[in-house]
Amino acid sequence: xxxxxxxxxxxxxxxxxxxxxxxxxxxxxxxxxxxxxxxxxxxxxxxxxxxxxxxxxxxxxxxxxxxxxxxxxxxxxxxxxxxxxxxxxxxxxxxxxxxxxxxxxxxxxxxxxxxxxxxxxxxxxxxxxxxxxxxxxxxxxxxxxxxxxxxxxxxxxxxxxxxxxxxxxxxxxxxxxxxxxxxxxxxxxxxxxxxxxxxxxxxxxxxxxxxxxxxxxxxxxxxxxxxxxxxxxxxxxxxxxxxxxxxxxxxxxxxxxxxxxxxxxxxxxxxxxxxxxxxxxxxxxxxxxxxxxxxxxxxxxxxxxxxxxxxxxxxxxxxxxxxxxxxxxxxxxxxxxxxxxxxxxxxxxxxxxxxxxxxxxxxxxxxxxxxxxxxxxxxxxxxxxxxxxxxxxxxxxxxxxxxxxxxxxxxxxxxxxxxxxxxxxxxx
Amino acid sequence: xxxxxxxxxxxxxxxxxxxxxxxxxxxxxxxxxxxxxxxxxxxxxxxxxxxxxxxxxxxxxxxxxxxxxxxxxxxxxxxxxxxxxxxxxxxxxxxxxxxxxxxxxxxxxxxxxxxxxxxxxxxxxxxxxxxxxxxxxxxxxxxxxxxxxxxxxxxxxxxxxxxxxxxxxxxxxxxxxxxxxx
Numbered sequence: 001x002x003x004x005x006x007x008x009x010x011x012x013x014x015x016x017x018x019x020x021x022x023x024x025x026x027x028x029x030x031x032x033x034x035x036x037x038x039x040x041x042x043x044x045x046x047x048x049x050x051x052x053x054x055x056x057x058x059x060x061x062x063x064x065x066x067x068x069x070x071x072x073x074x075x076x077x078x079x080x081x082x083x084x085x086x087x088x089x090x091x092x093x094x095x096x097x098x099x100x101x102x103x104x105x106x107x108x109x110x111x112x113x114x115x116x117x118x119x120x121x122x123x124x125x126x127x128x129x130x131x132x133x134x135x136x137x138x139x140x141x142x143x144x145x146x147x148x149x150x151x152x153x154x155x156x157x158x159x160x161x162x163x164x165x166x167x168x169x170x171x172x173x174x175x176x177x178x179x180x181x182x183x184x185x186x187x188x189x190x191x192x193x194x195x196x197x198x199x200x201x202x203x204x205x206x207x208x209x210x211x212x213x214x215x216x217x218x219x220x221x222x223x224x225x226x227x228x229x230x231x232x233x234x235x236x237x238x239x240x241x242x243x244x245x246x247x248x249x250x251x252x253x254x255x256x257x258x259x260x261x262x263x264x265x266x267x268x269x270x271x272x273x274x275x276x277x278x279x280x281x282x283x284x285x286x287x288x289x290x291x292x293x294x295x296x297x298x299x300x301x302x303x304x305x306x307x308x309x310x311x312x313x314x315x316x317x318x319x320x321x322x323x324x325x326x327x328x329x330x331x332x333x334x335x336x337x338x339x340x341x342x343x344x345x346x347x348x349x350x351x352x353x354x355x356x357x358x359x360x361x362x363x364x365x366x367x368x369x370x371x372x373x374x375x376x377x378x379x380x381x382x383x384x385x386x387x388x389x390x391x392x393x394x395x396x397x398x399x400x401x402x403x404x405x406x407x408x409x410x411x412x413x414x415x416x417x418x419x420x421x422x423x424x425x426x427x428x
Numbered sequence: 429x430x431x432x433x434x435x436x437x438x439x440x441x442x443x444x445x446x447x448x449x450x451x452x453x454x455x456x457x458x459x460x461x462x463x464x465x466x467x468x469x470x471x472x473x474x475x476x477x478x479x480x481x482x483x484x485x486x487x488x489x490x491x492x493x494x495x496x497x498x499x500x501x502x503x504x505x506x507x508x509x510x511x512x513x514x515x516x517x518x519x520x521x522x523x524x525x526x527x528x529x530x531x532x533x534x535x536x537x538x539x540x541x542x543x544x545x546x547x548x549x550x551x552x553x554x555x556x557x558x559x560x561x562x563x564x565x566x567x568x569x570x571x572x573x574x575x576x577x578x579x580x581x582x583x584x585x586x587x588x589x590x591x592x593x594x595x596x597x598x599x600x601x602x603x604x605x606x607x608x609x610x
Contacts, residue, residue, distance in 0.1 A: 140572060
């Protein structure tokens with residue numbers, strides 16, 4: 001396998017609705033952004049592309065992928081559509097990595113989109129719930145917020161996680177997004193605001209849950225030689241991992257923990273795993289990526305994480321899957337302040353503030369979750385963070401981390417059905 | 429001191445609900461100057477999409493036949509004895525073939541939630557409780573509705589529940605639901 005670098009990225013502004021543009025034009029906005037950011041890259045140098053969008057129901061257009069691709073002028077070169085629920089964008093990023101790592105392409109464009117405003121919110125929730133078993137799960141009252149609420153109630157039962165700890169994730173991510181002009185929701189909140197917003201699925205409130213978005217994102221990936229010709233600051237992808245689990249969460253086993261290098265069997269004597277409180281796919285993806293990147297102590301060896309916080313609860317569950325803390329300690333991890341940004345005032349006492357910032361961009365909760373774009377959006381925000389170019393792209397250096405040499409991006413589908421983890425590092 | 433309402437009553441809404449109904453339009457104006465067209469507002473239309481599928485439950489059909497006869501059926505692996513509360517004819521633990529078995533009709537709440545919103549199809553049924561039920565001697569869980577408790581605070585993990593069946597089967601997994609057993 002050849003080393004693979006990200007040389008450029010671009011996003012559209014994430015918005016509740018973009019009636020002014022079709023999906024092709026929104027993709028083009030993110031693609032042009034990426035192309036303009038690396039002027040040495042000529043359109044003719046792109047060998048092919050991969051495209052991702054989640055739902056044919058939202059677009060009501062089959063083969064929308066090729067329509068985005070032809071709009072970008074990338075025909076007759078290779079292209080394929082990648083789809084895997086909420087992890088669609090992360091899978092697309094890794095498909096682009098595969099195209100370059102294998103030697104099939106020297107330069108690959110990976111782009112994704114979703115236009116969720118084309119149906120009312122509750123119809124959109126129905127579409128998303130069709131990504132659960134339509135024989136046994138969906139007809140019972142299919143609603144993803146309900147599924148995640150069941151998982152967090154079990155997490156709270158097993159480990160003592162509290163709703164205030166969940167709310168802290170929402171405060172953090174909304175506050176971070178305040179400095180990100182591409183984010184959909186930029187709000188300064190308190191724990192009380194989160195708890196007092198409308199109850200959606202007990203105990204998750206409206207502000208514990210990400211929103212539907214229209215948006216697109218593009219990543220340009222290249223082999224080593226091409227990467228350094230194009231930019232002095234390429235970001236190397238040093239690890240990739242992809243995990244899976246059974247579609248029906250009722251079918252998940254109650255067995256033994258998949259141990260991370262910094263854990264031992266005796267840490268989890270009475271824990272039945274993954275049950276419905278943990279994501280085995282996330283742990284599996286993380287361990288693969290860590291092995292490839294040579295990471296044995298992620299809390300120390302990572303500088304930041306962009307993870308799939310579709311729910312505040314899933315961010316806490318994911319700290320544990322990624323072995324940033326032990327299983328069961330996710331609530332305490334956020335309460336102590338580990339995942340907060342060091343330079344931002346959240347109006348809370350956080351003794352460990354800034355140890356390992358998680359979702360410096362604002363995450364899905366605040367940026368929005370245009371599904372097919374989301375995993376790529378995370379890669380773009382991580383790329384800028386590692387390049388040290390946050391000021392250039394956000395218009396303010398507020399969200400730039402001082403040390404951002406190595407980041408992790410995490411994309412997640414279903415009730416933890418597909419999960420991708422990719423490690424990105426300063427390449428120069 | 430704030431005045432108290434003499435009777436509880438809903439507050440008047442401060443904004444209109446977004447509707448999917450509107451006016452039928454057969455023409456829109458077009459500016460004469462083509463240079464202005466890129467600044468034109470988008471045209472947004474309603475596009476209906478309705479389908480009736482011919483959906484087969486295939487090898488899982490006996491589960492639904494069981495519900496309509498007030499039986500809860502799962503499957504058990506011939507090779508490793510793993511027992512599935514939600515049936516599958518191939519055991520994903522060992523790859524073995526499974527056989528149909530009858531499940532107990534009492535179990536415990538493994539976890540729960542109360543949905544105050546939902547997908548459009550279920551919005552009119554909110555609020556409702558979802559539960560994952562665990563059964564003695566069964567390795568996996570079963571997703572169902574819980575009826576009876578009024579509030580989520582009235583539901584406890586570990587509480588005993590029993591199955592009840594609709595009198596007129598709809599051949600859907602909601603032909604069975606659970607209620608508190610005590």
